[in-house]
Amino acid sequence: MNLPPFQRLVDAHWRDVARLARALAGPVDGDDVAQQAWTQAYAAYPGLTSARNLRGWLLTITHRCAMDLHRSRGRRAVPTDDVVVLAGAAAVDGPESRLIDEDLWGRVARLPERQREAVVLKYVGDLDHPAIAELLGTTPTMSRRLVSDGLKNLRESTR
Amino acid sequence: MNDTLLEQQLHTTYPGSPPLRLPTFPSADVAYVVEDTPVGRILFARNGNGALVASRYVADDEAADLVLDRLARVVSPRVIRLPTALDEARRQFDEFLAGRRHDFDLETDLVLASAFQRDVLETLARSVGYGERETYGGLARAIHRPTASRAVGAALGANPLCIVVPCHRVVGAHGSLTGYAGGVAAKEYLLGLESDTTG
Numbered sequence: 001m002n003l004p005p006f007q008r009l010v011d012a013h014w015r016d017v018a019r020l021a022r023a024l025a026g027p028v029d030g031d032d033v034a035q036q037a038w039t040q041a042y043a044a045y046p047g048l049t050s051a052r053n054l055r056g057w058l059l060t061i062t063h064r065c066a067m068d069l070h071r072s073r074g075r076r077a078v079p080t081d082d083v084v085v086l087a088g089a090a091a092v093d094g095p096e097s098r099l100i101d102e103d104l105w106g107r108v109a110r111l112p113e114r115q116r117e118a119v120v121l122k123y124v125g126d127l128d129h130p131a132i133a134e135l136l137g138t139t140p141t142m143s144r145r146l147v148s149d150g151l152k153n154l155r156e157s158t159r
Numbered sequence: 160m161n162d163t164l165l166e167q168q169l170h171t172t173y174p175g176s177p178p179l180r181l182p183t184f185p186s187a188d189v190a191y192v193v194e195d196t197p198v199g200r201i202l203f204a205r206n207g208n209g210a211l212v213a214s215r216y217v218a219d220d221e222a223a224d225l226v227l228d229r230l231a232r233v234v235s236p237r238v239i240r241l242p243t244a245l246d247e248a249r250r251q252f253d254e255f256l257a258g259r260r261h262d263f264d265l266e267t268d269l270v271l272a273s274a275f276q277r278d279v280l281e282t283l284a285r286s287v288g289y290g291e292r293e294t295y296g297g298l299a300r301a302i303h304r305p306t307a308s309r310a311v312g313a314a315l316g317a318n319p320l321c322i323v324v325p326c327h328r329v330v331g332a333h334g335s336l337t338g339y340a341g342g343v344a345a346k347e348y349l350l351g352l353e354s355d356t357t358g
Contacts, residue, residue, distance in 0.1 A: 005189075005227040005238035010182060018179035027175025038182035046236055104165075105174035123169035154165060 003051050006042060013055050014038075016125070017062050023120040024066035026109065033069055037062040059125050063117075063135050107157045115150035122147050188235030190244035193223055197256050198345040201321070202226050203245045206234055210268040211248055213319050216341040233270060255322065258356040261289040263323045271319035278302050279314040280324045287328045290353040294332050316340060322349070 017037055022030030041061050048057070108116060114136065121132045122143075129140040129147075136143060173179070189212070191204035202223050204213040212234060217223040231238050247265070254260035269277045282301050287293045293301075295308040295315075304310070315326040321340055327349040331337045339346035 002232055003236035005231040006187075006236055007191075007227070007238050007240045010239075014182055015179055017182075019173040022173045022175050022179070030175060031180040034180065035182055038184070042184060042237060042239075104168055104172065108169070109174070119169065123166060124173065126170070151165060 001049060001051070003045065003048060004054075006045055009041075009054055009058065010038070013058050016055065017058055020059055020062050020120065020125050021066060023105070023108070023124040024063065024117070025069055027105075029069060033065045034062065037065045040065065056127070056131060059121075059127065060135060063121065063125075104154075107154055110157070111150055111153055115146050115153065118143055118146035119150035119154070184239045184241065187239035187241050187244070188237035189230045190239055190241035191227065191230070192240060192242040192245045192249070193217060194245075194249060196252060198322075198348055199341045201252075203248050203252075204230055204238075205244060205248065206268060206270070208266070208268075210266040211320060211323065212268050212270050214248070214252070214321050214323055215319060216321060216345070229271060252322065256352070258352050261356070265323065267320055267323060269319060269324075272314075272317065275310070276314040276317055279311050280318055280320070280326070283315070283326065283329065284324045287325060289325075290356075291328060292334070292350070293329050295329060295337075296332060298329060312337075328353075 014034075018031070018034045021034035021037065024030070025033040037058065041058055044061075108119065111119065117136060118132055121127050121135060122129075125132075127135075129143040132147075133140045133143040136146075138146075186207070188207045189204055191202060191213070193200060193202045199216050200218065202213060202215050202217045203211070204226075206212050213226060213230065215222075215226050217226060227238055251260060251263050251265060255263065269280060272280060279298065279302055283293070283298060286301060287298075295311050296305070298315075299305055299308040299311045302311070311329075315329055316338065318324055318326045318340065321327075327339060327341075327346045330350075336343050336346050336350070
Protein backbone atom coordinates (compact mmCIF):
# COMPACT_ATOMS: atom_id res chain seq x y z
CA MET A 1 0.00 0.00 0.00
CA ASN A 2 1.54 3.28 -1.15
CA LEU A 3 0.42 5.93 1.28
CA PRO A 4 1.54 9.55 0.97
CA PRO A 5 3.79 10.99 3.69
CA PHE A 6 1.58 11.71 6.71
CA GLN A 7 2.74 15.33 6.86
CA ARG A 8 1.02 15.92 3.52
CA LEU A 9 -2.32 15.03 5.16
CA VAL A 10 -1.56 17.36 8.06
CA ASP A 11 -0.72 20.26 5.75
CA ALA A 12 -3.76 19.71 3.53
CA HIS A 13 -6.40 19.05 6.20
CA TRP A 14 -5.38 20.39 9.62
CA ARG A 15 -7.59 23.44 9.33
CA ASP A 16 -10.62 21.36 8.33
CA VAL A 17 -10.05 18.97 11.23
CA ALA A 18 -9.58 21.86 13.69
CA ARG A 19 -12.72 23.67 12.52
CA LEU A 20 -14.83 20.51 12.58
CA ALA A 21 -13.57 19.64 16.08
CA ARG A 22 -14.44 23.10 17.38
CA ALA A 23 -17.82 23.10 15.71
CA LEU A 24 -18.67 19.69 17.17
CA ALA A 25 -17.04 19.95 20.60
CA GLY A 26 -17.08 23.69 21.19
CA PRO A 27 -14.28 26.22 21.50
CA VAL A 28 -13.06 24.87 24.84
CA ASP A 29 -12.70 21.17 24.03
CA GLY A 30 -12.38 21.46 20.26
CA ASP A 31 -8.61 21.91 20.11
CA ASP A 32 -8.06 18.86 22.34
CA VAL A 33 -10.45 16.80 20.21
CA ALA A 34 -8.52 17.80 17.07
CA GLN A 35 -5.19 16.85 18.64
CA GLN A 36 -6.64 13.54 19.80
CA ALA A 37 -7.97 12.86 16.30
CA TRP A 38 -4.50 13.45 14.80
CA THR A 39 -2.87 11.19 17.39
CA GLN A 40 -5.35 8.41 16.55
CA ALA A 41 -4.93 8.96 12.81
CA TYR A 42 -1.14 8.78 13.14
CA ALA A 43 -1.41 5.48 15.03
CA ALA A 44 -3.80 3.92 12.51
CA TYR A 45 -2.22 5.31 9.32
CA PRO A 46 0.16 2.47 8.34
CA GLY A 47 -2.73 -0.01 8.53
CA LEU A 48 -4.88 1.80 5.96
CA THR A 49 -5.71 -0.33 2.95
CA SER A 50 -6.72 2.53 0.67
CA ALA A 51 -5.38 6.02 0.10
CA ARG A 52 -8.68 7.21 -1.36
CA ASN A 53 -10.63 9.89 0.51
CA LEU A 54 -8.10 10.52 3.26
CA ARG A 55 -9.89 13.75 4.14
CA GLY A 56 -13.11 11.82 4.78
CA TRP A 57 -11.15 9.34 6.90
CA LEU A 58 -9.71 12.16 9.02
CA LEU A 59 -13.08 13.87 9.48
CA THR A 60 -14.62 10.53 10.48
CA ILE A 61 -11.99 10.12 13.20
CA THR A 62 -12.56 13.71 14.32
CA HIS A 63 -16.31 13.13 14.54
CA ARG A 64 -15.74 9.93 16.56
CA CYS A 65 -13.39 11.69 18.99
CA ALA A 66 -15.93 14.47 19.53
CA MET A 67 -18.69 11.91 20.16
CA ASP A 68 -16.46 9.91 22.54
CA LEU A 69 -15.87 13.04 24.57
CA HIS A 70 -19.57 13.77 24.56
CA ARG A 71 -20.36 10.25 25.79
CA SER A 72 -17.62 10.17 28.40
CA ARG A 73 -18.98 13.36 29.92
CA GLY A 74 -22.55 12.22 29.73
CA ARG A 75 -23.67 15.55 28.40
CA ARG A 76 -23.73 17.60 25.25
CA ALA A 77 -20.21 17.95 23.98
CA VAL A 78 -20.90 21.53 23.01
CA PRO A 79 -20.39 24.84 24.73
CA THR A 80 -22.99 25.74 27.31
CA ASP A 81 -24.52 29.16 27.41
CA ASP A 82 -22.00 30.53 29.89
CA VAL A 83 -19.14 29.86 27.46
CA VAL A 84 -18.30 32.89 25.41
CA VAL A 85 -18.75 31.95 21.80
CA LEU A 86 -17.16 34.19 19.22
CA ALA A 87 -17.12 33.75 15.51
CA GLY A 88 -13.66 33.17 14.10
CA ALA A 89 -12.17 35.02 11.18
CA ALA A 90 -13.91 34.34 7.93
CA ALA A 91 -11.89 32.26 5.51
CA VAL A 92 -13.02 34.28 2.50
CA ASP A 93 -13.08 37.95 1.73
CA GLY A 94 -16.13 39.67 0.46
CA PRO A 95 -19.10 41.61 1.76
CA GLU A 96 -20.46 38.58 3.63
CA SER A 97 -17.30 38.10 5.65
CA ARG A 98 -17.90 41.43 7.38
CA LEU A 99 -21.35 40.34 8.45
CA ILE A 100 -20.21 37.67 10.89
CA ASP A 101 -22.98 36.84 13.31
CA GLU A 102 -21.27 36.59 16.67
CA ASP A 103 -24.09 34.57 18.15
CA LEU A 104 -24.23 32.01 15.33
CA TRP A 105 -22.21 29.25 17.02
CA GLY A 106 -24.08 29.72 20.29
CA ARG A 107 -27.30 29.03 18.40
CA VAL A 108 -25.74 26.06 16.60
CA ALA A 109 -24.75 24.68 20.01
CA ARG A 110 -28.37 24.84 21.15
CA LEU A 111 -29.75 22.92 18.16
CA PRO A 112 -31.13 19.44 18.78
CA GLU A 113 -28.20 17.01 18.78
CA ARG A 114 -28.75 15.28 15.42
CA GLN A 115 -29.53 18.52 13.60
CA ARG A 116 -26.42 20.11 15.06
CA GLU A 117 -24.19 17.23 13.95
CA ALA A 118 -25.72 17.15 10.46
CA VAL A 119 -25.42 20.92 9.96
CA VAL A 120 -21.80 20.94 11.17
CA LEU A 121 -20.79 17.96 9.04
CA LYS A 122 -22.44 19.54 5.99
CA TYR A 123 -21.12 23.09 6.25
CA VAL A 124 -17.92 22.79 8.26
CA GLY A 125 -16.96 19.28 7.14
CA ASP A 126 -18.15 20.01 3.61
CA LEU A 127 -19.38 16.41 3.41
CA ASP A 128 -22.15 15.19 1.13
CA HIS A 129 -25.35 13.59 2.40
CA PRO A 130 -24.29 9.96 1.82
CA ALA A 131 -21.15 10.60 3.91
CA ILE A 132 -23.07 12.41 6.65
CA ALA A 133 -25.66 9.64 6.72
CA GLU A 134 -22.94 7.06 7.24
CA LEU A 135 -21.44 8.98 10.16
CA LEU A 136 -24.84 9.47 11.77
CA GLY A 137 -25.99 5.92 11.04
CA THR A 138 -28.94 7.06 8.98
CA THR A 139 -30.06 7.56 5.38
CA PRO A 140 -29.13 10.38 2.99
CA THR A 141 -32.79 11.41 2.91
CA MET A 142 -32.82 11.78 6.69
CA SER A 143 -29.49 13.64 6.60
CA ARG A 144 -30.99 16.11 4.12
CA ARG A 145 -33.98 16.62 6.38
CA LEU A 146 -31.83 17.10 9.50
CA VAL A 147 -29.80 19.79 7.71
CA SER A 148 -32.82 21.64 6.41
CA ASP A 149 -34.56 21.47 9.81
CA GLY A 150 -31.34 22.69 11.43
CA LEU A 151 -31.08 25.67 9.08
CA LYS A 152 -34.75 26.47 9.69
CA ASN A 153 -34.19 26.45 13.45
CA LEU A 154 -31.11 28.64 13.13
CA ARG A 155 -33.01 31.11 10.97
CA GLU A 156 -35.91 31.24 13.39
CA SER A 157 -33.71 31.57 16.46
CA THR A 158 -32.44 34.94 15.22
CA ARG A 159 -35.89 36.44 15.51
CA MET B 160 -30.98 36.20 7.51
CA ASN B 161 -31.33 34.24 4.27
CA ASP B 162 -30.00 30.72 3.84
CA THR B 163 -27.22 31.67 1.50
CA LEU B 164 -25.65 34.01 4.05
CA LEU B 165 -26.33 31.58 6.89
CA GLU B 166 -24.74 28.72 4.94
CA GLN B 167 -21.81 30.94 4.02
CA GLN B 168 -21.27 31.87 7.67
CA LEU B 169 -21.43 28.25 8.78
CA HIS B 170 -18.88 27.42 6.12
CA THR B 171 -16.39 30.21 6.79
CA THR B 172 -16.47 30.77 10.56
CA TYR B 173 -15.91 28.60 13.60
CA PRO B 174 -16.57 28.81 17.33
CA GLY B 175 -13.85 30.28 19.53
CA SER B 176 -11.13 32.77 18.72
CA PRO B 177 -8.43 32.26 16.14
CA PRO B 178 -5.91 30.90 15.72
CA LEU B 179 -6.74 27.26 15.18
CA ARG B 180 -4.15 25.01 16.80
CA LEU B 181 -1.76 22.95 14.69
CA PRO B 182 -1.47 19.30 15.72
CA THR B 183 1.79 18.21 17.31
CA PHE B 184 3.59 14.88 17.23
CA PRO B 185 6.17 13.97 19.87
CA SER B 186 8.10 11.64 17.54
CA ALA B 187 7.83 10.09 14.12
CA ASP B 188 8.89 7.00 12.18
CA VAL B 189 10.48 9.49 9.80
CA ALA B 190 11.18 13.00 11.09
CA TYR B 191 12.39 15.58 8.58
CA VAL B 192 13.18 19.23 8.01
CA VAL B 193 14.10 21.22 4.91
CA GLU B 194 16.84 23.74 5.58
CA ASP B 195 18.75 26.36 3.58
CA THR B 196 22.51 25.90 3.97
CA PRO B 197 25.55 27.64 2.45
CA VAL B 198 25.65 24.89 -0.22
CA GLY B 199 21.95 24.87 -1.01
CA ARG B 200 18.62 23.64 0.27
CA ILE B 201 18.89 20.25 1.99
CA LEU B 202 16.24 17.84 3.25
CA PHE B 203 17.36 16.09 6.44
CA ALA B 204 15.50 13.01 7.68
CA ARG B 205 16.01 10.49 10.45
CA ASN B 206 14.25 7.25 11.26
CA GLY B 207 12.55 6.17 14.50
CA ASN B 208 15.88 4.94 15.89
CA GLY B 209 17.45 8.34 15.37
CA ALA B 210 19.66 7.30 12.46
CA LEU B 211 20.07 9.82 9.64
CA VAL B 212 18.47 8.37 6.50
CA ALA B 213 18.60 11.39 4.19
CA SER B 214 20.54 14.57 3.62
CA ARG B 215 19.54 15.31 0.04
CA TYR B 216 19.78 18.47 -2.01
CA VAL B 217 16.25 19.57 -2.89
CA ALA B 218 16.15 22.54 -5.23
CA ASP B 219 12.38 23.00 -4.91
CA ASP B 220 9.25 21.61 -3.23
CA GLU B 221 8.80 19.09 -6.01
CA ALA B 222 12.24 17.60 -5.37
CA ALA B 223 11.51 17.50 -1.63
CA ASP B 224 8.20 15.72 -2.29
CA LEU B 225 10.01 13.04 -4.30
CA VAL B 226 12.37 12.33 -1.40
CA LEU B 227 9.46 12.27 1.08
CA ASP B 228 7.51 9.89 -1.19
CA ARG B 229 10.47 7.51 -1.21
CA LEU B 230 10.86 7.70 2.57
CA ALA B 231 7.13 6.98 2.96
CA ARG B 232 7.42 3.96 0.68
CA VAL B 233 10.72 2.55 1.93
CA VAL B 234 10.79 3.42 5.66
CA SER B 235 7.26 4.29 6.86
CA PRO B 236 4.37 6.49 5.70
CA ARG B 237 4.41 8.13 9.14
CA VAL B 238 6.58 10.98 7.91
CA ILE B 239 6.35 14.15 10.02
CA ARG B 240 8.05 17.55 9.71
CA LEU B 241 9.79 17.71 13.08
CA PRO B 242 12.68 20.19 13.04
CA THR B 243 13.78 19.56 16.65
CA ALA B 244 14.46 15.90 15.87
CA LEU B 245 17.13 17.04 13.41
CA ASP B 246 18.78 19.62 15.66
CA GLU B 247 21.93 17.56 16.29
CA ALA B 248 22.40 16.70 12.61
CA ARG B 249 21.90 20.33 11.60
CA ARG B 250 24.35 21.51 14.25
CA GLN B 251 27.03 19.16 12.93
CA PHE B 252 26.32 20.28 9.34
CA ASP B 253 26.66 23.93 10.39
CA GLU B 254 30.02 23.18 11.98
CA PHE B 255 31.17 21.18 8.96
CA LEU B 256 30.14 23.89 6.49
CA ALA B 257 31.95 26.49 8.60
CA GLY B 258 35.13 24.39 8.50
CA ARG B 259 35.00 23.67 12.23
CA ARG B 260 34.27 19.94 11.90
CA HIS B 261 36.01 17.27 9.80
CA ASP B 262 33.98 14.18 10.67
CA PHE B 263 30.34 13.55 11.43
CA ASP B 264 29.38 11.81 14.63
CA LEU B 265 25.91 10.61 13.59
CA GLU B 266 24.18 7.27 13.37
CA THR B 267 23.35 6.72 9.70
CA ASP B 268 21.30 4.24 7.70
CA LEU B 269 21.67 3.89 3.92
CA VAL B 270 18.16 2.44 3.68
CA LEU B 271 17.42 4.53 0.57
CA ALA B 272 20.40 3.05 -1.31
CA SER B 273 20.41 -0.16 -3.38
CA ALA B 274 22.90 -2.91 -2.52
CA PHE B 275 25.32 -1.70 -5.22
CA GLN B 276 24.96 1.94 -4.19
CA ARG B 277 25.57 0.96 -0.57
CA ASP B 278 28.77 -0.87 -1.54
CA VAL B 279 30.04 2.20 -3.40
CA LEU B 280 29.02 4.67 -0.69
CA GLU B 281 30.33 2.65 2.24
CA THR B 282 33.67 2.11 0.50
CA LEU B 283 33.87 5.84 -0.23
CA ALA B 284 33.03 6.79 3.36
CA ARG B 285 35.63 4.36 4.69
CA SER B 286 38.49 5.16 2.38
CA VAL B 287 38.40 8.82 1.35
CA GLY B 288 39.03 11.20 4.25
CA TYR B 289 38.66 14.93 4.78
CA GLY B 290 40.61 16.97 2.24
CA GLU B 291 41.34 13.91 0.07
CA ARG B 292 40.08 13.20 -3.45
CA GLU B 293 39.30 10.09 -5.38
CA THR B 294 38.39 9.43 -9.02
CA TYR B 295 35.40 7.49 -10.34
CA GLY B 296 37.77 4.89 -11.77
CA GLY B 297 39.70 4.66 -8.50
CA LEU B 298 36.52 4.05 -6.57
CA ALA B 299 35.42 1.45 -9.15
CA ARG B 300 38.70 -0.39 -8.58
CA ALA B 301 38.24 -0.12 -4.82
CA ILE B 302 34.97 -2.05 -5.05
CA HIS B 303 36.63 -4.58 -7.38
CA ARG B 304 34.56 -3.46 -10.38
CA PRO B 305 37.29 -1.69 -12.39
CA THR B 306 35.12 -1.17 -15.47
CA ALA B 307 32.14 0.19 -13.56
CA SER B 308 33.18 3.83 -13.20
CA ARG B 309 30.00 5.00 -14.97
CA ALA B 310 27.81 2.95 -12.58
CA VAL B 311 29.87 4.30 -9.69
CA GLY B 312 29.08 7.82 -10.89
CA ALA B 313 25.38 6.99 -10.95
CA ALA B 314 25.57 5.50 -7.45
CA LEU B 315 27.21 8.66 -6.16
CA GLY B 316 24.52 10.76 -7.83
CA ALA B 317 21.92 8.77 -5.91
CA ASN B 318 23.73 9.26 -2.59
CA PRO B 319 20.98 9.69 0.01
CA LEU B 320 23.44 11.03 2.59
CA CYS B 321 25.11 13.92 0.77
CA ILE B 322 28.12 15.48 2.55
CA VAL B 323 28.02 12.88 5.38
CA VAL B 324 28.99 10.28 2.79
CA PRO B 325 31.44 12.50 0.94
CA CYS B 326 30.58 11.98 -2.72
CA HIS B 327 31.84 15.55 -3.34
CA ARG B 328 35.39 14.18 -2.94
CA VAL B 329 35.06 12.08 -6.09
CA VAL B 330 36.28 13.90 -9.21
CA GLY B 331 36.98 13.16 -12.87
CA ALA B 332 40.13 11.36 -14.00
CA HIS B 333 41.95 14.65 -14.60
CA GLY B 334 40.66 16.31 -11.46
CA SER B 335 37.67 17.94 -13.15
CA LEU B 336 34.67 18.77 -10.97
CA THR B 337 32.08 16.76 -12.84
CA GLY B 338 28.43 16.67 -11.89
CA TYR B 339 27.16 16.86 -8.34
CA ALA B 340 23.67 16.53 -6.86
CA GLY B 341 24.01 19.97 -5.28
CA GLY B 342 25.52 21.55 -8.42
CA VAL B 343 29.15 22.04 -9.34
CA ALA B 344 29.33 25.29 -7.33
CA ALA B 345 28.45 23.39 -4.15
CA LYS B 346 31.09 20.76 -4.94
CA GLU B 347 33.65 23.49 -5.49
CA TYR B 348 32.66 25.13 -2.18
CA LEU B 349 33.05 21.85 -0.26
CA LEU B 350 36.41 20.95 -1.81
CA GLY B 351 37.65 24.49 -1.29
CA LEU B 352 36.53 24.37 2.34
CA GLU B 353 38.36 21.12 2.93
CA SER B 354 41.58 22.25 1.30
CA ASP B 355 41.54 25.54 3.27
CA THR B 356 41.00 23.93 6.62
CA THR B 357 43.48 21.12 6.16
CA GLY B 358 46.10 23.80 5.35
